[in-house]
Amino acid sequence: MAKMQTKSLNTPDEVRSLPKTKVEVINLGELTLMKLTFEPGWRWSEHVKPTVGTDSCEVPHFNYGLSGRLHVKMDDGTESEIGAGDAQLLPPGMMPG
Template sequence: MTTAQRTEQKNFATPDETRTFENGVVDLVGIGGAQIGRLTLQPGWRWSEHVKPIAGTELCEAPHFQYHVSGRLVIRMADGTEIEAGPGDVTSLPEGHDAWVIGDEPVVVVDWWGASNYAKG
């Protein structure tokens, strides 16, 4: 029986791994042969200020496929394209972007693609 054929259940209340960084945290669960991440980003968080020093790249080079649970996030691509995402939105982001929280509510996103390398030096 392969990993994908097993019935599995995980909960972000007990993640397999947690990575913290200034104004944020990513909780990771391994399930179905993949790592799924829940990012919680506090008001004032900005990738270029709080994660860039960890990543060591000019922009976020992790592609993302995310469901936005709460809060509002602005994402600016290297070409200047900018989107604002909020609760209920699903975003697919290629590598090469910055992002920041707007407003006073924490941003929570569930990330199916890219979280395994997020905030990892």
């Protein structure tokens, strides 16, 4: 049976760095929550693709915008943009930035 858990991104379990990206991670049971902070000029194709080796992200995401804007293009050509207060569910096959 699952139990209640509380954690704060103010004290993440892990901090990861990619070019122009800071990733703060907390683990809650089987759920992983990440806060991503992108520097101006960040692009998936330039700053993530060389590290992961795929044309687009192969992991589904639930995004929530805290500030700024994030443009996403799917492998099928559909596009979307989120900003502060917007929520977005993305299947695998997206390329943000």
